[in-house]
Amino acid sequence: MQFPGVLANDNVSFDIKKGEVFALVGENGAGKSTLMNILYGINTPTNGNVYIKGNKMEKHTPSEAIENGVGMVHQHFMLVPSFTVAQNIALSKEPRKHKFFYDLKAAEKATQDLVDDYGLVVDPKAVVQEISVGLQQRVEILKTLYRGADILILDEPTAVLTPQETEELFDVIRRIVKEKDMTVIIITHKLYEVMAISDRVGVMRQGKLVGVENTKDVNEKILASMMVGREVLMGKMKKADIEPGEIKVQVKDLQVADNRGLLAVRGVNLKVSAGEILGIAAIEGNGQSELLEAITGMRGILSGEAFVKGTKINGMDPGQIRSLGLAHIPEDRISTGVSAPSTITENLIIGKERRPDFSKYKIHLKKSSIARYAKEISEKFDIRGAGIDTEVGSLSGGNMQKVVVAREFSFDTPVLIIAQPTRGVDVGAIEFIHQSIIDRRNEGCAILLASADLDEIFRLSDRIITMYEGKITGEFADGEIDKMGISYYMTGDRSSEETGGRQV
Numbered sequence: 001m002q003f004p005g006v007l008a009n010d011n012v013s014f015d016i017k018k019g020e021v022f023a024l025v026g027e028n029g030a031g032k033s034t035l036m037n038i039l040y041g042i043n044t045p046t047n048g049n050v051y052i053k054g055n056k057m058e059k060h061t062p063s064e065a066i067e068n069g070v071g072m073v074h075q076h077f078m079l080v081p082s083f084t085v086a087q088n089i090a091l092s093k094e095p096r097k098h099k100f101f102y103d104l105k106a107a108e109k110a111t112q113d114l115v116d117d118y119g120l121v122v123d124p125k126a127v128v129q130e131i132s133v134g135l136q137q138r139v140e141i142l143k144t145l146y147r148g149a150d151i152l153i154l155d156e157p158t159a160v161l162t163p164q165e166t167e168e169l170f171d172v173i174r175r176i177v178k179e180k181d182m183t184v185i186i187i188t189h190k191l192y193e194v195m196a197i198s199d200r201v202g203v204m205r206q207g208k209l210v211g212v213e214n215t216k217d218v219n220e221k222i223l224a225s226m227m228v229g230r231e232v233l234m235g236k237m238k239k240a241d242i243e244p245g246e247i248k249v250q251v252k253d254l255q256v257a258d259n260r261g262l263l264a265v266r267g268v269n270l271k272v273s274a275g276e277i278l279g280i281a282a283i284e285g286n287g288q289s290e291l292l293e294a295i296t297g298m299r300g301i302l303s304g305e306a307f308v309k310g311t312k313i314n315g316m317d318p319g320q321i322r323s324l325g326l327a328h329i330p331e332d333r334i335s336t337g338v339s340a341p342s343t344i345t346e347n348l349i350i351g352k353e354r355r356p357d358f359s360k361y362k363i364h365l366k367k368s369s370i371a372r373y374a375k376e377i378s379e380k381f382d383i384r385g386a387g388i389d390t391e392v393g394s395l396s397g398g399n400m401q402k403v404v405v406a407r408e409f410s411f412d413t414p415v416l417i418i419a420q421p422t423r424g425v426d427v428g429a430i431e432f433i434h435q436s437i438i439d440r441r442n443e444g445c446a447i448l449l450a451s452a453d454l455d456e457i458f459r460l461s462d463r464i465i466t467m468y469e470g471k472i473t474g475e476f477a478d479g480e481i482d483k484m485g486i487s488y489y490m491t492g493d494r495s496s497e498e499t500g501g502r503q504v
Helices: 032-039 062-067 085-090 104-118 133-146 163-179 191-197 220-228 288-295 318-322 333-337 344-349 367-380 397-409 427-442 454-460 483-490
Strands: 021-026 070-073 151-155 183-187 200-205 208-214 247-257 263-273 277-281 303-308 326-329 415-419 446-450 463-468 471-477
Touching (some): 021 032, 021 220, 032 151, 032 183, 062 070, 070 133, 085 104, 104 163, 133 151, 133 163, 163 183, 163 191, 183 191, 220 427, 247 288, 247 415, 263 288, 263 446, 277 454, 288 303, 288 415, 318 326, 326 397, 344 397, 367 397, 397 427, 427 446, 446 454, 454 483, 463 483
Parallel strands (some): 021 183, 021 200, 415 446
Antiparallel strands (some): 247 263, 247 303
């Protein structure tokens, strides 16, 4: 598959067997999503052929793929936010009453039948914009099943899921493969999940398929090395032994509402000092997103106080707060992290346009200086595309994330607010981003980190707090608790395990 300036798939040939879970792994830009987009008919191959169940694909359209039983759940969901779950699932294939009228009750019943049959629990009557991202993913999966898919492609299916939701999804995958004889293809960066769920794994690097292995014959380190082309360190990060300095971020009795006007943050108190990483462990939808948005000025504060570098920020807008010395990697790179129609260069320069080295009299941009800067940053963070003039919207999800991380890290601020820094990012880039976070911490930066990936929280944090229903339920120093123990605090069931630390 050839794109302008990029050979996305280079002479790739392999087969996937009926009734197996096949994992496809590789770094961002390795060609995984392009390959699956060809299978689903979104892209047409420049050369070569695709066969589904022995039938050669001729039209290379999603309709042709769906007719042959292929369904795909994309990394970025394609749902109508104002529609209910049932309306989204039945969209374009709506049941009719008397041939003319939309039968909503029939759509809700069909959805409930799918929920009962596959165990993907979600309320058919719920409005999509009011449910969690994890439940939205279930809606996407149910939508493909409603259309009769027996070959299911999942692009980064666990990127937005908690450990508990991930295990629930894997239980569903195991059940449908065994009981329904379905074939499931998973595109993922999480190698421990490859080991947990797949039968075989294909590894791609720079558009080429470097190998297909039985999962039982490999391990995470072998797969990481195949992906990156070198040995990858996968243990706990080494941190400089430094004492935390002055308090850089503080909130007192903070209360914040969500988009529905309901209380999402309920009287939270926390402090982050220079030279430390405070990690927030919480199941999605428990107030951690609203907390970070309030500190960065993206969401109003109902009551309580928030401070950045000793300055009270209540009522300030994001620009004013950033000017105090705060950089922010937002949770949703699509809506708040990047400008998709703009180029890599334009995205990297956001917030720096008036700097003397990039503009004359803060009016005329110095294009050559900006281009050199963008090229240097792109190479440092390994942002892969057809060049720095590539539209960010055309990049893979992981490369979009690299653009956000590169831009925010380059501000070199004393405070970093980070949400989901490596969501959808490959193992080599994760290693680089994690080391960059640790380096900033070692330099004295105060970092508040929220991540759905517990491995990431444990790998990076000096202290960990847990949140449940908008409240802090526990606080632990590095090494005081394990992942199983902390899960009780994340679900509000602190009586189930004696874990040490400080219960709140």
